[in-house]
Amino acid sequence: MIDGISIELSEFDFRLWETIPELEFSVLTVVGSGEERGSRKAHYKGLDFIIEPKGKAKIKGSIHKFFNQGQHNTNRFTFEDFQEAVARLAAFGVNPQTAILKSFEIGLNLNTTTTKINTKTFLDSILYCRATERSEMELNGRTGYGYAYKTTNTTYKFYDKAEQSKIKAELLRVETKFVRMRAVESYGIYSLADLMDKAKLSKLIADKFLKMIDETIFFEWDQIKTTRQLPVKYKSKFKDLRNPDWWIKDERSRKERYRNKLLLEKLINQYAKRNIKNILKELISLEVSAFVRSKKGYEYTDFHNLKNWNLSKHAAKKGTDAQRIVCADSTEQGEVKKEKRYCLTCGKEITGQKTGSKYCNDQRKCRDKAYNLKVSEKKKARQTKKQKEILNLIKDLGAEFSLIRTTNPNRKKTKGVPRRKTSIIVNIGGKKRYFHGVAARFFLREFEKKTESLTKQQQYETDRI
Known part of the structure; x- marks a missing residue:
């Protein structure tokens, strides 16, 4: 989840790096005189080790790639992997307590093949993010494979990780980059050691990464091509809501923008065959669960802020057949979508069934299976006794x-x-x-x-x- 980092080492003697054979420094020189000009830099396994003229030591690059021996950063990078990567930096004299953060990234690589939706479809569905105009990212000299949304202190990115890494896969990268550290000062994050604090990191991820996904607006044009099936009162409004320029063209209050967002998402839930945002959130939920899980198979209990965010185990099963999650009885703009419910046996969505339902109405199979399981457990308990x-x-x-x-x-x-x-x-x-x-x-x-x-x-x- 942690990837790109930029740190400055305080109370550090840069001459230690000169004794490490793996670090081969190069420097710009003046032609003719050979006089050194600028910083010295050594690249090693995805990280740049930089010595500035005044003796300051900095490290920039991908700590995820450093963990993978400099080969790639396309796989899953868990919290335990991040801890191990930081521990490896000790060989280069890096003390996490005195490694001051200048910028860093948190993000996930999402395998979209389980949803049967390609990465480009996810990218094309983004209408609005953080009240900023999107800029196309250039990946390997080509555009159309990713978008960035830049604010004063933070940049949000959605792009095709497979295209960037030149691999054959469907891999969507969702990323938040903190370009100025004042964006995270309120979380008490200043050093590399602070990123290893589970309480601080989980709150940061919940507020600055997951909340961004909640507030971003997604719309698939192919899902509602025309306004024919929409109520008359929404036809004109819908034409504006599906236009990405409309969301940022005029100045609107946060409250007004939120109301319009709820209305669009309600229409999507009622009249589209699938809600791509919900599918994306479920993919993210699975990856977040994997991020906090230990290699022994246990989940960390310290990441409290990540426990209640849309956690679902059915993203791979549901695929593109996401069920509707809002009833069509009311057409008020302020209507809040119903909380999704799933069958406790097979995982099928049962939001449309009566309140209190625990199992799907599939010829009572799931209910009978659950009942038989309970009977079997009670019988086994009696036998054991x-x-x-x-x-x-x-x-x-x-x-x-x-x-x-x-x-x-x-x-x-x-x-x-x-x-x-x-x-x-x-x-x-x-x-x-x-x-x-x-x-x-x-x-x-x-x-x-x-x-x-x-x-x-x-x-x-x-x-x-």
Whole structure:
């Protein structure tokens, strides 16, 4: 999630770098005199190590690529990977506490193949982001593969990571770059060590990355090509809402822009076959969950601010068949979309069903499956309790065990001949205890084990005598 960084090392002696053979510094010189001019720079595995004329030491580049030995930054980069990459910088004298941040990026590489929507479709659907005009990014000398939205302190980017990295894949990059550190001062983030603070980082991601996705407006033209199916009262308004220039042409209050955003998203949910923004958010949810998860398979509990953001496990399953999530009963602009609900068994969306529904109405299969699972769990719990009771009885009874009645539990079942239920009766101090079926067979097996063990022990003691 953390990628590009620019840090300045305070209280650092740059001469340490000159002793490291991996760092081969080059410097601009004046032709003829050979006089050095400007900074010295060494590139190593995705990072530039820079020594300025006055002795300041800086590091710039992709810490994600540095983690991958300088090869690429197209795969998943978790929080644990980031910690390991920072630990590797210690070999170059980098102390996270004194590594002052000048700029850095947080972003995700999203594999869109599971949604059956290509990266270009996601890019073309962006209407509005942060009240700024978008600028086309140039990737490998070509345009049309990404857009940047620049504000005073921050730049937001959406682009084709596969095109940038020259790989064959569908990989959408969503990124927030902090070009001025005053954008994150309120979060107490100043040094590289602060980025390793889970509480600070999770709040930053929630506020500056995930919130940006929530506020960005997406619209697929092909999903609602005409206004034919829309209510008459919205036809004229809709033509403006789907125009990206309309959102930034006139000055509007935040409240007014928010109302218009809700209206457009409501129309999309009601009349489009899919909501590409919801699909994107679910992809991001899965990646965020992977970012905070440890290599042992456990999730970090310290990233509290990331737990409640649209977390869903059904992005890959739903694909392009995203169900509508807003009812069409009301046409008021201020209507808030209903919270999506999913079947607890198969994961199918059931928002349209009556309130309180837990399972989809698919011939009761999911409900019956859930019921059978509960019954099975209760039965297993009862059996476990019974087995513990039997083991304690066998341990305490010893030779007092008296088998009164039983069938042969090992008898093979014959077709057409009913198999009698195994039953035993145990005398305990004159009182009878009955065991049937599974419990009886378990009793017999455990008792035979104990009897066999006692026989061997007696034989061993006899041989010694």
